[in-house]
Amino acid sequence: MILIGQYDSPFVRRVAIALRLYGVPFEHKPWSVFGDAEKIAQYNPLMRVPTLVMDSGEVVIESAAILDALDQTAGAAKAMMPLSGDLRREAQKVCALATGLADKAVSLGYERHVHKRETESWVERCLSQIAGALGQLEASRTRNSKTEWWFGSSIGHADITVACALRFLGDAHAGLFDLSEGWPMLAAHAAKCEALPPFREITQPFSVTPPKS
Numbered sequence: 146m147i148l149i150g151q152y153d154s155p156f157v158r159r160v161a162i163a164l165r166l167y168g169v170p171f172e173h174k175p176w177s178v179f180g181d182a183e184k185i186a187q188y189n190p191l192m193r194v195p196t197l198v199m200d201s202g203e204v205v206i207e208s209a210a211i212l213d214a215l216d217q218t219a220g221a222a223k224a225m226m227p228l229s230g231d232l233r234r235e236a237q238k239v240c241a242l243a244t245g246l247a248d249k250a251v252s253l254g255y256e257r258h259v260h261k262r263e264t265e266s267w268v269e270r271c272l273s274q275i276a277g278a279l280g281q282l283e284a285s286r287t288r289n290s291k292t293e294w295w296f297g298s299s300i301g302h303a304d305i306t307v308a309c310a311l312r313f314l315g316d317a318h319a320g321l322f323d324l325s326e327g328w329p330m331l332a333a334h335a336a337k338c339e340a341l342p343p344f345r346e347i348t349q350p351f352s353v354t355p356p357k358s
Contacts, residue, residue: 146171149185150178150194152349155247155313156208157195159306163212165343166300167219209240212302225301236296239285239303246278247310254317272321275314279328282307286330300338307331308338316351
């Protein structure tokens with residue numbers, strides 16, 4: 146398999162960590178959506194990451210679709226998303242909140258570092274959305290605090306996705322949200338995940354590469 150994208154993207158990172166936890170070997174192409182757009186376009190016309198090239202040659206795009214494909218390849222016994230029912234819907238909601246949070250953090254970063262502006266209403270909206278997602282994630286983790294991981298005894302996609310989103314938020318917007326002050330369950334969860342070998346191995350300092358003029 147070939148995973149395309151840089152690890153400072155929380156979406157690429159969640160896929161790479163899942164691949165490690167599944168024990169699936171892959172080749173990593175650390176291509177930038179700005180600097181390497183033409184290379185990415187050969188596999189994904191949207192020129193977005195992550196993009197995964199399966200062993201069969203099939204190309205899967207978008208992190209949620211990629212993880213679903215990996216779950217199907219691993220089989221029901223090893224899948225890191227609950228298979229059905231209320232638990233699956235809640236896990237999917239946790240993932241959606243985390244990826245939405247990450248998306249807003251990316252948008253805020255583009256506003257500040259790429260567009261070189263800070264439209265007050267847009268910044269306030271992004272901050273409000275991020276805070277709202279943090280609040281719901283904190284409540285969900287609190288409800289599920291009796292289990293070692295979010296939805297049971299084994300780490301799952303919800304755990305990975307939240308941790309990657311929180312790492313990105315902290316790296317891209319240092320000091321903007323103090324998890325230990327307002328969201329202690331999330332702070333503890335992030336620290337627990339980041340201590341695991343795949344999280345320590347698959348990491349990249351956050352940086353912004355403006356598009357070529």
